[in-house]
Amino acid sequence: MTPPTTLHTRRLVLRPFTIEDVNDVFEYASDTEWSRFVPVASPYTIKDAEEFVTRQMLKRWDEKPRFAVELNGVVVGSVKLTIEKSLEIASLRYSISRPCWNQGLTTEAVAAVVDWGFDDIGLQKVYARMDVENIGSWRVMEKIGMIREGTLRSHGVNRGVRYDIHYYGILRSEWEKRRDLI
Numbered sequence: 001m002t003p004p005t006t007l008h009t010r011r012l013v014l015r016p017f018t019i020e021d022v023n024d025v026f027e028y029a030s031d032t033e034w035s036r037f038v039p040v041a042s043p044y045t046i047k048d049a050e051e052f053v054t055r056q057m058l059k060r061w062d063e064k065p066r067f068a069v070e071l072n073g074v075v076v077g078s079v080k081l082t083i084e085k086s087l088e089i090a091s092l093r094y095s096i097s098r099p100c101w102n103q104g105l106t107t108e109a110v111a112a113v114v115d116w117g118f119d120d121i122g123l124q125k126v127y128a129r130m131d132v133e134n135i136g137s138w139r140v141m142e143k144i145g146m147i148r149e150g151t152l153r154s155h156g157v158n159r160g161v162r163y164d165i166h167y168y169g170i171l172r173s174e175w176e177k178r179r180d181l182i
C-alpha cells in the first residue's frame with residue numbers, strides 16, 4: 001500500500017491534511033467565488049471545513065490521495081486523485097484559494113501530483129472533467145499537456161443549473177514524451 005506522501009515543488013508543499021488545517025480550509029472555501037464550480041454547502045461553515053478535513057484524514061491514501069496545497073505555511077487548496085486500480089487510471093480534482101488565482105500555482109501543484117501518479121503509482125492515464133465555463137480549470141489541464149477528449153452536453157447539474165462538461169486526459173506515453181522534452 002502507498003504510504004501518505006509529501007511532495008515539494010518550487011513554491012509549494014503538497015502533503016496529507018491534518019486537523020490543524022480546518023481554519024485555512026474555511027478561509028478559502030467560504031468564498032462564494034471559489035465555490036462557483038465546486039459542489040460545497042453554501043453558506044460554508046467552520047463545521048463544513050471540519051467535516052471535510054476529517055473525511056480526508058480517514059480516506060485510504062492508496063485509493064483517494066488528496067494533497068493539501070501549502071504556500072508559505074498556509075493551506076490554500078488541494079489536489080486529489082481518485083485511483084481506479086483495476087484500470088490503472090485516475091481522475092483528478094483540484095482547487096486553490098482566490099488570492100492565488102492566475103499565478104501558475106495550480107499548474108505547479110497538479111503537474112507534481114500527475115508526475116507522482118505516473119512515476120510512483122504506475123498509472124497509465126490521468127483524466128479530469130470540468131464545467132466548460134471554468135476556463136481557468138481547462139487551461140490548467142492544457143498547460144500540463146492534457147488533450148481535450150470530448151464534451152458531454154448537459155451532463156452535470158450545479159445548484160439546479162445544467163451544464164456541459166469537458167473531459168481532458170493524458171496517457172502515460174504522452175507524459176513520458178513530455179518529460180523527455182523538459
Ligand SMILES: CC(C)(COP(=O)(O)OP(=O)(O)OC[C@H]1O[C@@H](n2cnc3c(N)ncnc32)[C@H](O)[C@@H]1OP(=O)(O)O)[C@@H](O)C(=O)NCCC(=O)NCCS
Pocket residue numbers: 033034035037038094095096097100101102103104105106107108129130131134135136137139140
Ligand atoms: C480553476 C483553478 C483551479 C485555476 O487555478 P490557477 O492557480 O488560477 O491556475 P493557473 O494560474 O495555474 O492557470 C490558469 C490559467 O487559466 C487562465 N485563465 C483563467 N481564467 C481565465 C479566463 N476567464 N479566460 C481565459 N483564461 C483564463 C490563466 O490566464 C492561466 O493561463 P496562463 O498561465 O496561460 O495565463 C482556480 O481558479 C480554482 O481553484 N477555482 C475554484 C475551484 C475550481 O473551480 N476548481 C476546479 C474544479 S474542476
